[in-house]
Amino acid sequence: MSKNHSNQRLLKSAVAVSLPTFLSRILGLIRDMLQAKFMGTGRSQDAFTIAYTIPNLLRRLTGEGAMTAAFVPVFTQLKKEKTKKELWKFANAFFFDLTVIMASVTVAGVLFAPVIVKVIAYGFKEIEGKIELTVILTRIMFPYIFLISLAALAMAILNSFHKFFVPALTPVLFNLSIITLVVVFAQDAKNPAFVFAAGVVLGGFFQLAFQIPFLWRKGMKFKVGLSFKHPAVRKVGKLMVPGIFGVGVYQINFALSRMLASTLEEGSASSLYFSSRVQELTLGLFSIALSIALLPALSDLAAKQDIPGMKKTLVFSLRSIAFVTLPASVGLLVLNYPIIEILFQRGQFGIEATSMTSGCLFYFALGIPFISGVKILAPAFYALKDTKTPVIVASTVMVGYILMSILLMGPMRVAGLALALSVASGTNFFVLFSLLERKIGRVEKKEIWTSFWRSVLSAILMGGAVILFLRQFDMNKMDFPIKAGLLGITILLGFMIYVSLSYFLNKKDLGELIKHFFSKKQPNKRK
Secondary structure (H helix, E strand, C coil), X not given: CCHHHHHHHHHHHHHHHHHHHHHHHHHHHHHHHHHHHHHCCCHHHHHHHHHHHHHHHHHHHHHCCHHHHHHHHHHHHHHHHCCHHXXXXXXXXXXXXXXXXXXXXXXXXXXXXXXXXXXXXXHHHHCCXXXXXXXXXXXXXXXXXXXXXXXXXXXXXXHHCCCCXXXXXXXXXXXXXXXXXXXXXXXXXXXXXXXHHHHHHHHHHHHHHXXXXXXXXXXXXXCCCCCCCXXXXXXXXXXXXXXXXXXXXXXXXXXXXXXHHCCCCCCHHHHHHHHHHHHHHHXXXXXXXXXHHHHHHHHXXXXXXXXXHHHHHHHHHHHHXXXXXXXXXXXHHHHHHHHHHHHHCCCCCCHHHHHHHXXXXXXXXXXXXXXXXXXXXXXXXXXXXXXXXXXXXXHHHHHHHHHHHHHHHHHHCHHHHHXXXXXXXXXXXXXXXXXXXXXXXXXXXXXXXHHHHHHHHHHHHHHHHHHHHHCCCCXXXXXXXXXXXXXXXXXXXXXXXXXXXXXXXXXXXXXXXXXXXXXXXXXXXXX
């Protein structure tokens, strides 16, 4: 397969992920808007935020994170070396092994929820009833980790066959489940947090159930049986153990930030949550989609020992990520306050909450290109079945993050935690890149840096133009519909300016993305 066809296939796969992911992120924002309306940044929202963090962190570590990173390369190699019968025997064994493990984790989580909550949210003890509420919500939502881990395995299997659309659609069902329950029951509920918690579990069920028929069609028959001694199962397990820490460094750091935020003024943990949701919307538009498509692609190249092909794919991916995320980052730096105001400021979410949340979003925006870059570099290590290197990096980054958080949260309060997260993400990116070069040889950095600085210049000029445009209006005197309309026009204007500037300053990246997205010519299929 030629370089252009390989890049085209990668972007086509990314588009297959990004479209449903974008829809999911929009629905996720609607869900968050409902949270802001019914719970604001007060006691219930803080409790829900911490309670949801616990199973969600485990999901990202053991489910979508380390498990996927370890499973896909092994499954891809078996596809090339073993018969279909042996392949599905392994997949089936791993599915039921995971079922037993995650069921045990869920039971333990429910039983030990009081201990877990007191560790994660030790600052809540100062407010009467807050710890108790968080424990109840944690127990309600812990079964989500069982459901979503199996759903993540289903996603990994389908992705290994380069089937991306269906797995990427499942978060849409998750958000729809929560939104539906909230619209029907939250208004009359004594505490809306319980309605949201029930929606999380229902959403996890639909994420798993939706993918089962597609797995059945591919050849998985779900014959009950355990096989912890299966060689491939043990291989995935060995890769997962260090990977749990390496894959989830950002998520672990984010969980730590919420722990630290629980010691600050009320609403701090919620502000981190809402600002991170806007950040995740930006990441979900392209970065997450590309990283999901990248792991199977790199695993294929690694299985063929095509290191030059891996390098070319990485360079192209990093250039594409820079082109897309830098304007998004600058846009959030410039528009953080009006974005938070339009999305969340209503009901229990007041002006003070908007100010605190927009401050967090400002510093989160700085880390978007680096988080996206790590999502490109990490799959390269996992495709090479190396989960130990990211662990070493993660350990260093985490120590530095904790020290910086403690240093910054005094003068900057919760915004300092957001800044520390962005700095940690940047450190993680540069160290991983350096170590990856040692592993696979020199990567063509000149091409990456040229693209990067051209995108930076275009993004900065775009940001300046957006600031000048907004200065022509007094948004404080506008009614909500007009203010929301102006924000939409401003974002569209910024997009058009960036594309226009890129035509003159970064024509190569712009042209390649347009060519790959809209080309009707299909890539060659493997025989």
